[in-house]
Amino acid sequence: MNDYRITTYEPRHRGAVVEFQQMLWQGGAAGNSAYLDWKFGANPYLDDRYVTLAWQESELVGMLGVFGSCWEVDGHGRVMLPCLADTVVAPAHRGGPLFGRMLEWLVERLRADEVPWLLDFGDQPAGPAMLMSGWTAVGPWPVAVAEREVLGSGEGEWSAREAVRGSRSGATITPVATSLPEMPALAAETRSRGSVRVVRDEEYFRWRSRNPLARYFHLVAEEQGTVGYLIAHRTAVDTDDGPTPTTIVECEALDDDVWRDLVEAAVATLPGKVVTMWVRDLAPAREQSLASLGLSPTRPSGRLSQDIHLPKLVMRSTGVVDDAGPLATLTSPDVWDMRGVSGRGWR
Amino acid sequence: MSGSHDVQDVARTVLDCLRNKLFLDGVTADTHLIESGLIDSVGFIRMFVVLEEEFGIEVTARDLSLERFQNVGSISRFVIEKLAEGGGSDKPAEAVRA
Incomplete structure (x- = not known):
């Protein structure tokens, strides 16, 4: 039962992966194939070299997806850090040593290539075991949730909606079909509260928006130019009245009133029953306004069993971190600015 | 749970819970527990809940280590x-909503 063979991904494994991942991706053969290409092939920062597969004889029984994320680190410039994602173990092999073995195999490869860290923003069932096996947690942090009547938005309908005027800022808030160049430009203007932040340039926006298994909804706020934007994510494999939430993955604005108006417009118009957003790295005035917008924050209780589904970052050093360099401090919660990062934004 | 923190009493209760x-x-x-494969990650979460309810303690992420949760004794x-x-903890077993 434990005679597993662990390998890297190769193109000849494509069919097996597309079929195996149906239990997670649920996109069908064409959708899963396109997602595989987008997540690991078209990723601007890392190819599929670290995708890890486990086999029992000729049967694929486990997979660790590893995709590239790019971060700006003060004093260091840009750095690619691999992220764990799309991890699946076949039901008959769960609860055993397979997941841990795949992780150790992967970490060993990263160490050999002098990649210092492996990140995981996911909601791993194996979370406690990971934390007992050398992984470190940053977080969890609060998430805000709004539940409404189900709102729908069919193909093409979002961008056909009328613009509204922000109730506080007076800015014109317009639904648009895709991200605009003004959005990464605005993201670059916002002041960071941490020394490590995800790169949000045009290349990143372009790659993210091409996720074949996701729908993105964009709002832009304008007042003599672009003064804010909001981007929300919803999986493309669920209907608008399905259980998956719509997640505000980022919202940037030049002032608090515009920010508030964008979030208010989003809560009022995004499809789905539930809208969520991470409550971290928000300016105090913005965090305080959430309740009036219908978003109720759920804050960490400190109890692992209760906080297990709150967003967090877990990370594993591969053992090649330069102790004197800026990447040595990544386990400190204070260095991270998670704006623009959302687990769902990368699914 | 009484004020006595006798290790044998606690061990008997832990074993009973398991x-x-x-x-x-x-x-x-x-x-x-880990090497035997009797408990997986989901099982650990359930165990933490049981320990919290039984003993009135809180299990946090910082408490996690392989050594702590190896066997009844640890x-x-x-x-x-x-x-x-x-x-x-006197707090109810639910995440705090603001």
Whole structure:
């Protein structure tokens, strides 16, 4: 039962992966194939070299997806850090040593290539075991949730909606079909509260928006130019009245009133029953306004069993971190600015 | 749970919880919970909830280590440490909503 063979991904494994991942991706053969290409092939920062597969004889029984994320680190410039994602173990092999073995195999490869860290923003069932096996947690942090009547938005309908005027800022808030160049430009203007932040340039926006298994909804706020934007994510494999939430993955604005108006417009118009957003790295005035917008924050209780589904970052050093360099401090919660990062934004 | 933090009393209660609340068949005081494969990650979460309810303690992410949750003995020592720290809680077992 434990005679597993662990390998890297190769193109000849494509069919097996597309079929195996149906239990997670649920996109069908064409959708899963396109997602595989987008997540690991078209990723601007890392190819599929670290995708890890486990086999029992000729049967694929486990997979660790590893995709590239790019971060700006003060004093260091840009750095690619691999992220764990799309991890699946076949039901008959769960609860055993397979997941841990795949992780150790992967970490060993990263160490050999002098990649210092492996990140995981996911909601791993194996979370406690990971934390007992050398992984470190940053977080969890609060998430805000709004539940409404189900709102729908069919193909093409979002961008056909009328613009509204922000109730506080007076800015014109317009639904648009895709991200605009003004959005990464605005993201670059916002002041960071941490020394490590995800790169949000045009290349990143372009790659993210091409996720074949996701729908993105964009709002832009304008007042003599672009003064804010909001981007929300919803999986493309669920209907608008399905259980998956719509997640505000980022919202940037030049002032608090515009920010508030964008979030208010989003809560009022995004499809789905539930809208969520991470409550971290928000300016105090913005965090305080959430309740009036219908978003109720759920804050960490400190109890692992209760906080297990709150967003967090877990990370594993591969053992090649330069102790004197800026990447040595990544386990400190204070260095991270998670704006623009959302687990769902990368699914 | 009484004020006595006798390790044997705690161990008996821990073993009882593992058998009768987590339904871990065959578990003994010497069973290595992880190596035996009796408990997986989801099972650990359930175990934390049971320990919290039974002893009035809180299990946090910082408490996690392989050594602490290896067997009945190590779990018992962890519980006693928590009780000695005043790691009990009057808060209800639910995440705090603002």
